[in-house]
Amino acid sequence: MSVKGYESSYYTDSANHKNDYPTLRGEVSADVCVIGAGFTGLSAALHLAEKGYSVALLEAERVGWGASGRNGGQVCQGHNMSHEDMVGKVGREVADALWQMSIDSVDLVRDLIDKHDIKCDLKKGVLHVAVKPGPCDEMKKDIAYKQNVLGYDAIRYADKDEVQAMLGSERYFGGEYWTNAAHLHPLNYALGLAAAAEKAGVQIFENSRVSDYRAGRDAQVNTEHGCVKAKYILLACNGYLGKLEPRIAGKIMPINNFILATEPLDEALCRRINRDDVAVADSRFVINYFKLSGDNRLLWGGGENYTSKFPNDIRGFVRKYMLEFYPELKDVRIDYGWGGTLAITLNRMPYFNRLDDNLFVAQGYSGHGVALATLGGKLMADAVSGSAEKFDMFAKVPTPTFPGGTLLRWPGLVAGMLYYSMRDRFF
Known part of the structure; x- marks a missing residue:
């Protein structure tokens, strides 16, 4: 049965024990007020508490309610921007540090899971596959760059024969195999972080939507029924920022992504379509991604929209993407379909x-949220405690505002997405 207060999904129905946290009522004082109990906010709160700070964590809904509890669960090194492009924007030293931090972010997730004994179906390996021959040469060049220039060996090229053997489909032509990447049950990971944060002394408040705040001296964060007086405020709202902070709203674009979960599959079928139990993402601009759950369901993500509403039939909406690659699954029952809102930036x-x-x-993690959001929370905690060097390196990457800001970003993005969707289909 789904956990009360959450959108129905496979993740909620397979969630570990869920603590109920109170609604904020009255006045609370803390060193730091964190707004948003997704990966960023949970990580920030936990790391701050471990440094000795008193922390109040405010969540408008439930812990992990947003994209943190609904996503594909991939935990992979790297950034969406190429290292060469990053060098051009921030210089080699900062670019190298950002690359290393992407590696550290995956290690951080693993370390937190181990340290706090979080049960979240952690598995190893992520495979980025080409659905047309064209991207294969670029993949080979990118892998050679990582190996020879960055000295990173936990990635290799998988040729057409290997990829097709791994995934049981002739629709794939090659791939980047990130051998030290991982995948997990994201909601159980978030719930585990929350339990660890509470144990460390964090005051967690659910159903406590922030209406407004003031920073600076005498900082205060207000909700319907209470307020937090704090020395620092951390914004960890991502795709659910809304109108809370107009200065940064135009830096991100909320988009909706959708996932289905099949009935449990027999072991032979699981090994045929995902021999090595890795997480997979393809080369389309609007990507397909999939993995096997801890109980052998196929979790398949596919399709996006850019409105405030989800499709009426999410299962059917996503199923057509799955059957395009695995038509033999046409008789497999679809038990769940759900969506979530994430935030992308113009430069990703x-x-x-x-x-x-x-x-x-x-x-604005743009699809790299499990690892980089966990790191982002830690870096905010470090910055509060006076060690802002790594946080400031990320801040040096120029983030353009969407043209037209929040008013016109939507039609511009839709036009661009439709163009790239057409390219996915025909080029």
């Missing part, structure tokens, strides 16, 4: 910034 790099002396933001 996370947006980190210090808006005021005591106001920090980390958002």
Whole structure:
């Protein structure tokens, strides 16, 4: 049975024990107020508490309610921007540090899972596959660059024969195999972080939507029934920022992505379509991605929309993408279909910034949220405690505002997405 207060999904129905946290009522004082209990906010709160800070964590819905509890669960190194492009924007030293931090982000997720004994179906391996021959040469060049220039060996090229043997489909032509990447049950990971944060002393408040706040001296965060007086405020809202902070709303674009979960599959079928139990993402601009759950369901993500509403039939909406690659699954029962809202930036790099002396933001992970959001929370905690060097390196990456800001970003994005969707189909 789904956990009360969450959107129905396979993740909620397979969630570990869920603590209920109170609604904020009255006045609370803390060193730091964190807004948003997704990966960013949970990581920030946990790391701050471990440093000795008192922390109040406010969540408008439930812990992990947003994209953190609904996503594909892939935990992979790297950034959406190429390292060469990053060098051109911020210089070699900072670009190299950002690359290393992407590696560290995956290690951080593993370390937190181990340290706090989080049960979240952690598995190893991520495979990025080409659905046409064209991207294969670029993949080979990118892998050679990582191996020879960056000295990173936990990635290799898988040729057509290997990829087709791994995935049981002739629709794939090659791939990047990230051998030290991982995948997991994202909601159980979020719930585990929350339990660890609470144990460390964090005051967690659910159903406590922030209406407004003021930073600077005498900082205060207000909800319908209470307020938090704090020395620092951390914004960890991502795709659910809304109108809370107009200065940064135009840096991100909320988009909706959708996932289905099949009935449990027999072992032979699981090994045929995903021999090595890796997480998979393809080369389309609007990507397909899939993995096997801990109980052998196929979790398949496919399709997006850019409105405030989800499709009426999410299962059918996603199923057509799955059957395009695996038509033999046409008789497999679809038990779940759900969606979530994430935030992308124009350059697909996370947006980190210090808006005021005591106001920090980390958002816009653009599909790399499990690892980089966990790291983003830790870096905000480090910045609060006076070690802002790594946070500031992310902040140096220029993040353009969407043309037209929040008013016109939607039609512009839709036009661009439709163009790339057509390219996915015909070129």
